Amino acid sequence: MLRLGLAVLLTALGAAGSGMKVTTHTLDNGMRILVHEDHDVPNAAMYLFYTVGSRNERPGITGISHYFEHMMFNGAKKYGPKQFDIVMERAGGRNNAYTSRDITAYTNWFPNTALEQIFDLEADRIHDLAFDPQIVESERGVVISERRMAVDNNPFGTLYEQVNAAAYLAHPYSWPVIGWASDIAAYSMDDLKAHFKMGYAPNNCLLVVTGAVTHDEVVRLAKKYLEPIPRQDPPPPVRTVEPPQLGERRVVVKRAAQLPLMIVSYHVPATRHADNAALEMLETVLTSGRSSRLYRRLVEQEQLVLSINAGQQLALDPTQFLFSMQVRSGVEPSKVEAALYEELGKVAKEGITPTELAKAKNQQIAGFYRSLKTIAGKANLLGQFEIYHGDHRKLFTAVEELEKVTAADIQRVAGAYFGEKNRTVGTLIPEMPQKGGAE
C-alpha cells in the first residue's frame, strides 16, 4: 500500500551518469532544486527530501517523523482534509512517501500537465499544514496497524528491531523508524507541532524534478509557490556519537515462526566515508548473484539457509552493515553463524580474486543502469547522492569511483569492520504460541 514507512535505502553505486544533464537552482529561502529533463514519456516525478528523520527524535517521541509523514497528507489551509490526494489523483497523479532514520521523502508521479497543480499542493502543506485533532487520532490507528504489519506480524521486522536496538547504546539510530508502540500511542498535538517547526523549513528541503519538464518552468513555479515560504532554523545537529563497541552483543527472540532467522550486524561508517565504495563492492562479492561467496556456500553448497541478504542503509551517521538469513528447517543456527564468520575471515585474510573484482564491477554497473531506467529512479538517485554523498554530481563520477576500488581495499575493509568485537548477533527461534498469550 501507499506510504510505506520503512523503506530500506541501499546505496546504488555504479557506472557513469550516462550523460545525464542536471540543472540546479536555489530559492531565496534556501530550498535547493535539481532538474533533469527526460521527454521519453509525457510524465514527471517530483521528490521532496526533508533532512529530518528518526535520528532527530528522542525517547518518548520515537517514530514521530514517520507519523508526521502520514499527517502531511491530512489537510492544510487551501486543500483541506483528503484534498491533497483527491486533487492529485484527479489530476492524474499519485504519490507516496517514506521516512528513514535521516530523511522524510515525499514522492509524486504525474502527467506533466499537472506540474503546477503539484507545486500548489506541496506548497500548501509545507506552509500551512492543519492539525485536526480527530484526524490525528484516526491516523494513529493507521500507524498502529502499520507497525503490527511490519513488526509484530513479521518475523524479520521483529528480529531487526531487537538487533538494531542492541547495536546502539547511545545514538538515535537505536530506535525503530516506525517508533516504539507506547510512543505511537502517546504523541501529543504539541509534539507534532514542534516536529513540524523543527523539520519542515524550506532551507531543510531538497526538491528534485525529473521528466517531461523544463528547467525554466520548474524554477518559475518554484518561485511562485515555494519561494514565499519563510526560512527558519533547521533541526539542531545530532551531537551523540555512538561509542565504540567493546565486545560481541547477542539477542535472542522467541516467537511463533516456521523457520529460524538470523541477523548479524556490524558497525560501519556513514555513507560519505571513503570506505563506502569498498564496502558496497564487498557486499556484491559476498551476496550478489548465485555465484557470490555467501550465496554459493550457505544457500547452495551447504544448504544452511534459504536466503541471504547483506547491505548497509544510506546513513548520515555511522551505521550498520547487516547480514540477514532465513535458516533452513532442521539447521542449527550456530552452523550458519560459523560459516558466515569463516567466509568473512577468508576475505580479510586472503582477499578476493581479480575475477571476483571484475565481476562485482560489472554487477554494480548493470545495477546502476537499472536504477536509471525511470524518471522516478533518477529523481531518487539524484536526491540520495545530494544528501548522502554531499553532491548530486558524484552520480556522474560514480563509475570512476567504482573503478578505483581495488582488491586490497576490499580486503582491508573486511578486516577493519567484520570483527567479533564489532558485531551484534540476533537469532529468532521458532516457538509454539501460548494459548491466548500473543500480543
Added chain:
Amino acid sequence: MTPRLLVFTLAAAAIMSAQVKLPPYSKKALPNGATLILLNKPDVPLVTVRALFRGGAEAESAAQAGINALTVELMRRGAGARPAEEFAEALDALGASLNTGANRQFSFASVEFLTRTQSEALALFGDFLARPTFPEDEFKKALAQRIDASKAAKDNPGAALALFFPSFFYGPGHPYARPSNGDELSLANLTRQSLVDWHKRMFVGRNLILIAAGDIDEKTLGPRLEKLASALPAGEAYQWRQSVAPPERKQPRLLLIDKPDATQTYFMVATPGIDRTHPDRTQLEIVNTLFGGRFTSMLNDELRVNSGLTYGARSSVDEDRLTGAISISTFTPAETTVKAIDLALEVLNRLRTQGIDTEQLLSARNYIKGGFPTQNLETADQVAGILGELEIFGLNKGEIDDYFSRLDAATLEQVNATAKKWYGAAPLQFLLVGNAEKIREDVKKYAPNMKVRSIKEPGFGVPAF
C-alpha cells in the same frame, strides 16, 4: 456519499492527456512455430530478452502443481557444458540478471544484460533454453529449497492469505486452484524425470514467444535470436483449456485459517469476475480504480482514512485467460475484525446501490491515463512484458493504442451497470487468516457455512465445503 469539497480549479484545466502508443516493433513467425519480437528502445545500455512458454499453471495437474516454476528454475542449474555453479558464475561475471517463474498462463525467463556483453549473454541464454541438463543433485536441492520456502511463506500472513485463496475460491478440479509455485505436498510428487518430460513437452518452439527489447540493433540481433530459438524442436502447441468458470456458489462460505500468534486479521472477500479479454474489462478497471484501486478509493477512504482500521484496503480484478476473481483485501487488528469486515461490506453495498457519479468517473479516467505511461511504456522491459501479454491473450495493438479512447467512451450509465453486474451479485466468499480463538464466534455471522483450518497443517489446500 463521502462529502467532497470541490477545489479542482487548476486540475480541471490541466487534463488533456494524449493517447500514448506502443513504440514500433517487429514480429516474425519462425519455422519451428516460435514467435520473435524485436523492439529498439535504447534509454540505457541494457537489453532484456524474455522467453514465454504458453501453458503456465493452467496446464499443470493438481498433483504436479508447481512443475512449471521448478522446471524453469532447473534450467539454470546446469545448461550446455556448464554445471549449475559455472552457469551462475558466467552469468554474474557479465553483470546479467536472470529471472524465472510461472503464472497462470505461461512460464517465463527473462535475462537482462549490458549491451556490450550481448554475445556472451545470449550464448548462456541459448544453453538455458535449449540445452538444460537437469542434474539429479540440483533437482533435489531446488526441490528442498522450495518446500522450505513454501513453509516459510506462512510466517507472513498477508502472503499466506494469497496462497490459500486459489484453493478456497476455485475449489478442487479447477486449474487455478493452487499457487503457481505449488506447495510442499505437490512438490513432493515431482521427480527429475517428470521435469525432463515436462520440459520436452512444454518448452518447445510452438509454445515460445521470444522478445528482445532495449538497446538493440535489429539487424544483428534478429538473426542471432532466430538461431537461438530454432534450437528448440517445434513440438506440439499447448492446447489452451476450454473456458472454465469458478464454481457457482449458492451461498456465502467462510474459511478461517487459524494463526494463533497473529495480532491482526488478514482477509479477502471475493466474487467471480472476468477473463482478460472480457468486453467489460475497461469499465471494470474504472470501477475498480474507484472502489479499491487507489489511495482515495472508497475502500481505502473508509477503512484507512476515515476510521484508522487498517494501513490499507484495496480491491482487484483478476485478468487471466480464464475467469478469475474480483476481491477486496485488507487487514486490521484482531479486535476490530468485525468492524472492518462490516465496513468493507457496507462500502461494497454502497457501490452497488448508489454507483459512482460523473465527477468520480472523470477522476478515475484521469488517474488511469496519468499513470499509464510510466507503468507500461517507460522502460524496455515494461514494453516487452506488454508485447508478450498481447501474444498470449491474442490481443492486438489496439489494446494499448486505443486504451484512452475506450476509457473515454465508457459512459456513466454503462459503468454503473457494470458495477452492479459484477460487485457482490454472487454470494460472497470470505477467507480470513487470524487468531481463531479471538475471532471465530464473531465472524460466523458472515457465512453459516464456515470452516476453520490450522495454518500449521502442511500445504495450501483447504477443507471441502
